[in-house]
Amino acid sequence: MFKRFQQADWFTRVSVIWLFIVGLCAVFGRALPLWNPLESDFESLGVGLGSPNHFLGTDSNGYDLLSNVVVGAQTSALISLVSVGVGGLIGATFGVVAAYRRGRFDYVVNTVFNIFLSVPNLVLGLTLVAVLATSSDPSVPVSVNRRTFVIIVSLTVVIIPILGRIARGATLVWVNRDFVVAARSMGMRDKDIIMKHIVPNVLPAIYAVGFLAFGVVIVAEGALSLLGVGVIDGVSWGSMIARVAGDYEFAPHSLYVPAVVLAITVISCNQVGEYLRSRLDLREGKI
Amino acid sequence: MTSLLSIRDLTVRFETPRGLLVAVRDVNLEIPHGTSMGIVGESGSGKTVMSRAAMGLLSGSNVRREGAIFFGEKELTAMSREEVRNEFGTGMAMIFQDPMTALNPVRRIGSQLAESLRVRLGLDKKAARLRSIELLSSVKIPDPESQLEKFPFQLSGGMRQRVMIAIAISCNPKLLFADEPTTALDVTVQSQILQLLSELRRDLDMSMVLVTHDLGVVAGNTDYVAVMYAGEIVEQATTVDLFANMKMPYTEALLNSIPKINSQSGARLRVIEGRLPDPTQRPSGCGFAARCSYVQAKCTAEHPPLVDAGNGHLYRCWFPLGNTIARKQ
Numbered sequence: 353m354f355k356r357f358q359q360a361d362w363f364t365r366v367s368v369i370w371l372f373i374v375g376l377c378a379v380f381g382r383a384l385p386l387w388n389p390l391e392s393d394f395e396s397l398g399v400g401l402g403s404p405n406h407f408l409g410t411d412s413n414g415y416d417l418l419s420n421v422v423v424g425a426q427t428s429a430l431i432s433l434v435s436v437g438v439g440g441l442i443g444a445t446f447g448v449v450a451a452y453r454r455g456r457f458d459y460v461v462n463t464v465f466n467i468f469l470s471v472p473n474l475v476l477g478l479t480l481v482a483v484l485a486t487s488s489d490p491s492v493p494v495s496v497n498r499r500t501f502v503i504i505v506s507l508t509v510v511i512i513p514i515l516g517r518i519a520r521g522a523t524l525v526w527v528n529r530d531f532v533v534a535a536r537s538m539g540m541r542d543k544d545i546i547m548k549h550i551v552p553n554v555l556p557a558i559y560a561v562g563f564l565a566f567g568v569v570i571v572a573e574g575a576l577s578l579l580g581v582g583v584i585d586g587v588s589w590g591s592m593i594a595r596v597a598g599d600y601e602f603a604p605h606s607l608y609v610p611a612v613v614l615a616i617t618v619i620s621c622n623q624v625g626e627y628l629r630s631r632l633d634l635r636e637g638k639i
Numbered sequence: 640m641t642s643l644l645s646i647r648d649l650t651v652r653f654e655t656p657r658g659l660l661v662a663v664r665d666v667n668l669e670i671p672h673g674t675s676m677g678i679v680g681e682s683g684s685g686k687t688v689m690s691r692a693a694m695g696l697l698s699g700s701n702v703r704r705e706g707a708i709f710f711g712e713k714e715l716t717a718m719s720r721e722e723v724r725n726e727f728g729t730g731m732a733m734i735f736q737d738p739m740t741a742l743n744p745v746r747r748i749g750s751q752l753a754e755s756l757r758v759r760l761g762l763d764k765k766a767a768r769l770r771s772i773e774l775l776s777s778v779k780i781p782d783p784e785s786q787l788e789k790f791p792f793q794l795s796g797g798m799r800q801r802v803m804i805a806i807a808i809s810c811n812p813k814l815l816f817a818d819e820p821t822t823a824l825d826v827t828v829q830s831q832i833l834q835l836l837s838e839l840r841r842d843l844d845m846s847m848v849l850v851t852h853d854l855g856v857v858a859g860n861t862d863y864v865a866v867m868y869a870g871e872i873v874e875q876a877t878t879v880d881l882f883a884n885m886k887m888p889y890t891e892a893l894l895n896s897i898p899k900i901n902s903q904s905g906a907r908l909r910v911i912e913g914r915l916p917d918p919t920q921r922p923s924g925c926g927f928a929a930r931c932s933y934v935q936a937k938c939t940a941e942h943p944p945l946v947d948a949g950n951g952h953l954y955r956c957w958f959p960l961g962n963t964i965a966r967k968q
Contacts, residue, residue, distance in 0.1 A: 454699065455700050533741075538755040540755065541758070
């Protein structure tokens with residue numbers, strides 16, 4: 353594992369380290385001795401970077417940016433891990449089985465994937481959130497946990513066709529290979545052939561695109577917050593951006609800090625995904 | 640005489656955008672217990688499709704298979720998918736043409752070998768490992784224990800084909816289909832593999848269907864030969880009889896296109912001119928008429944039936960070889 357890491361180029365290494373730090377923040381962020389992310393420091397409203405009490409400054413409401421960024425990593429990590437994980441699992445299962453069985457089942461699955469893919473990610477997510485996250489009584493606000501859950505569900509639905517199509521395409525490459533026919537000719541069950549012969553060959557493609565999907569999900573969370581349907585009252589990178597969007601001329605760094613952190617994270621995800629794709633995309637010629 | 644495998648009126652069609660493609664037409668074959676049958680023909684003659692269809696391995700919504708296939712007493716074509724699956728491995732098995740693609744590149748040899756042993760024979764992990772070592776040594780792979788840990792790309796082509804054979808014979812099948820088992824190998828390895836197959840066939844009391852384009856491969860290794868052309872059997876006899884009294888001009892042409900060791904150096908290799916007829920639009924007469932050097936008017940007009948010359952030697956020709964009176968040169 354470490355050897356692999358050493359072989360990678362510096363960009364990939366930096367990306368991996370960055371994602372590792374984000375991961376640490378997500379797990380231990382709340383335990384760090386930082387300001388409460390949702391408590392205003394009225395003594396220092398909108399102070400800039402490098403202030404004595406606030407390393408990354410505060411926004412115009414006095415929220416500490418460092419603690420928001422660190423704790424917000426948890427929300428981003430939770431949303432992206434769960435939606436890509438669950439969406440990937442569901443999508444890949446349908447994609448692999450559809451490509452293996454072909455016929456009508458494949459036709460239906462592929463058509464459904466295409467219909468979902470034809471709707472832009474954000475529009476689809478926005479629609480789902482709007483439908484799912486409204487309370488029947490307008491005077492009762494929707495809780496943060498429910499909003500987070502709805503966003504995860506919506507982004508999972510966005511991810512399913514993306515990874516499902518990748519899995520289907522990758523399976524089509526392998527399903528007519530001689531070793532699959534050979535396994536059938538030895539009387540292996542379809543289930544075993546899929547699990548032992550198809551999946552190990554398809555996984556690399558799913559890993560690679562999965563990392564790219566992390567980026568998509570993180571951006572989507574931010575965009576949904578900006579549109580007012582994200583984790584508005586909670587702590588997340590998206591809600592940080594949304595909160596200060598109105599008055600960033602007074603404290604521009606309060607917009608830049610979460611935006612830059614979000615951008616670096618997305619770029620890191622893309623870089624790692626791209627690296628995995630180039631490394632795992634083994635053609636027979638290379639073997 | 641009971642046959643181990645009998646194929647009756649097997650026809651395989653593929654639906655293609657250009658129309659119905661007939662890959663195999665009205666093939667009848669009987670493979671008796673303990674014998675080996677060679678299926679010979681050039682590329683595209685339908686021999687691979689025929690053998691895969693016989694095992695029921697052709698999948699896809701565009702495949703149309705007609706006819707009946709009996710394996711021993713059981714009619715494979717009337718059985719459910721699950722019942723047919725139960726015959727695979729233990730009843731019949733197949734060795735594939737290209738050992739480079741017929742092994743899963745991302746799994747170790749050991750796990751691929753143990754797979755069918757565990758699933759089909761129900762061996763536990765330890766027993767499967769011991770049996771795998773035994774199988775690898777039976778196909779004469781040196782140091783079998785350490786080979787189990789290797790990936791396919793770490794083995795040579797000949798070694799991989801031996802592993803394929805080990806996998807195919809792992810559940811003691813009664814019938815082994817060998818689909819061009821030596822095509823991807825060089826000539827010296829080829830003879831080793833063929834010898835190995837013959838030995839295994841004798842030791843394990845298997846029947847074998849050896850599919851190849853090389854009459855030379857068939858000559859020393861099979862009891863019967865069926866020559867296929869454009870999806871049909873055009874000549875069928877015991878191997879000895881076929882080489883002694885060839886009836887079909889196509890068989891002769893195949894034999895003539897094998898390079899001779901005593902031919903003048905620099906001399907052109909002999910080929911069969913022309914190509915196979917388009918399988919979607921079959922000529923009305925003999926399929927080989929366009930390429931036959933003895934072609935006559937009747938050949939292009941009427942499709943010749945499969946005729947028995949007595950002693951079970953079948954051929955599909957209006958003017959068979961060795962019958963000079965009927966033929967005007």
